């Protein structure tokens with residue numbers, strides 16, 4: 001194993017960069033594993049890593065139908081924050097932010113976590129009151145949060161549209177510890193760290209069936225042959241937008257999850273323009289923007305408002321986000337859009353996730369990340385690993401179970417009721 005350090009860069013530089021090892025092995029599937037994680041996105045890879053690192057688990061495989069990090073992990077707008085308020089979400093996302101703060105050291109891989117501040121623009125007194133409640137709750141529960149008046153906002157972000165906006169800006173709610181990270185690097189960092197602990201990450205290996213023996217999973221069928229699970233073996237699903245498909249393979253009927261398309265956009269590189277993440281949402285608009293380290297303006301908006309498995313962009317969404325962009329940052333009017341793309345989101349009926357047991361004794365579910373699972377990935381892996389290792393949920397994730405819909409105790413953070421398409 002090569003430990004990345006200033007010394008290893010220096011040494012390899014002298015050797016003409018010829019001695020770097022592969023960051024992870026290209027593992028071949030074995031006939032049997034004790035633990036199988038389906039999906040090498042952020043949540044699957046983080047789970048495998050924490051299973052090995054925190055719980056000493058061994059004989060683990062992560063099965064990925066494409067390439068690791070090729071799903072939503074590599075398609076998101078990389079915003080990391082913990083400005084959630086509801087019991088359940090609050091401690092979970094705060095724990096996640098704390099893990100982010102040390103993640104590069106933990107993984108010995110630079111995930112480029114940049115705590116550049118997350119600024120939510122406020123346009124009405126009602127929005128300011130709601131933000132005051134939320135950000136005070138955050139402060140009272142050990143996080144950071146601030147309300148800025150217009151002067152403070154103008155000093156920090158001088159070039160927003162303060163003069164003739166359709167929705168005048170009256171201030172902002174700010175979390176300074178929030179920011180962005182490099183999404184690919186997070187996937188690669190978890191993959192490398194998990195591989196070093198003996199986890200087999202098997203790409204181009206699609207799970208096509210789940211074989212049951214009464215109330216247990218006994219094997220998974222894959223495009224590279226069947227893989228058996230031992231008597232004490234366990235299977236974890238971490239397949240984001242494909243969750244309903246895997247759930248159906250296990251013969252478990254319907255889940256309260258819908259799959260919707262979310263798109264992201266990047267412009268040509270610009271000189272430094274925006275130091276923070278800025279969020280704009282009022283009167284039907286929903287828009288968030290930051291500037292990447294390469295200079296591109298990275299932004300996104302709403303879901304497409306209908307169910308889809310299509311992982312591709314489309315033009316109506318371009319118009320929507322371009323309107324939002326020019327309405328709050330008119331200086332972007334002549335900037336060229338370089339690329340846009342889409343990912344399939346696992347939307348739940350209350351906007352909150354599942355990290356829970358399932359009706360099958362050795363099958364575990366990690367899903368329902370809506371459009372917020374990037375920031376959640378360290379804590380999601382941490383608690384999903386804990387659940388799989390100990391076969392009981394830690395108190396922090398006790399409410400992230402399927403039973404909350406049966407018992408009527410939804411964690412309705414989005415205030416959108418049982419309707420994913422209203423989550424915008």
Ligand SMILES: Cc1cc2nc3c(=O)[nH]c(=O)nc-3n(C[C@H](O)[C@H](O)[C@H](O)COP(=O)(O)OP(=O)(O)OC[C@H]3O[C@@H](n4cnc5c(N)ncnc54)[C@H](O)[C@@H]3O)c2cc1C
Pocket residue numbers: 038039040041042043044063064065066067068069070071072073074075076077078079080205206207208238239240241242246262263264300341342343344345369370371372373374375376
């Ligand atoms: C455009 C966009 C913008 C976003 N912006 C943000 C943001 O700013 N902040 C934030 O917190 N979140 C954001 N998200 C959400 C976040 O990216 C996701 O919630 C999160 O990545 C989902 O978890 P994951 O990484 O494990 O999923 P994925 O990366 O999708 O991983 C699931 C994996 O499972 C694999 N898989 C599926 N079916 C099978 C099968 N049958 N067999 C084997 N493998 C299978 C897939 O190929 C995929 O690699 C955004 C998402 C999108 C699409």
